[in-house]
Amino acid sequence: KQEVTQIPAALSVPEGENLVLNCSFTDSAIYNLQWFRQDPGKGLTSLLLIQSSQREQTSGRLNASLDKSSGRSTLYIAASQPGDSATYLCAPGSGSRLTFGEGTQLTVNP
């Protein structure tokens, strides 16, 4: 059974900082890995999808890397802004099934 751990559970940073969110998973036999953000009381917004054959994906200020063999992924956020405040969820996928971590709650202070 896939188990996903996200570290840290919560993070508070001043605006403008670069930061890294970590995700580890126990079963490396994955097809892809997806990063989401969730705002309080809202649904999940897909940020990045990394296929198992890829090592990283970039979208704007976001960069996600995947090391499948070691069961790790990182989400790098450059020049953080207050609007980045949300919970970030990592979800490795085996076939069609995603398994979610508990998330990292990020607060970016103005």
Add this chain to the structure above:
Amino acid sequence: DAGVIQSPRHEVTEMGQEVTLRCKPISGHDYLFWYRQTMMRGLELLIYFNNNVPIDDSGMPEDRFSAKMPNASFSTLKIQPSEPRDSAVYFCASSLGALEQYFGPGTRLTVT
């Protein structure tokens, strides 16, 4: 595209009542997923469909839960009878192939 549409957005019901949650996936998507989110258990996959056929319902908690997908543009998740421990946010998501999943806004269910 309007994205994944869920209704109702909020549902408050009494224990023992039947609850029906509805989902319209993104047009053209062939996979549909139902998830449940609680503080205690996080996000859990309940069931998913491919081309309207249920593929994996191993996450459905018990026989009180059932899901149907009568056509490519509509799915329901039914709880009968409902219990207070069913209180959660229920999300529907869809994808094209086993790729990027897009989530709806969720239905917040409260069972008193």
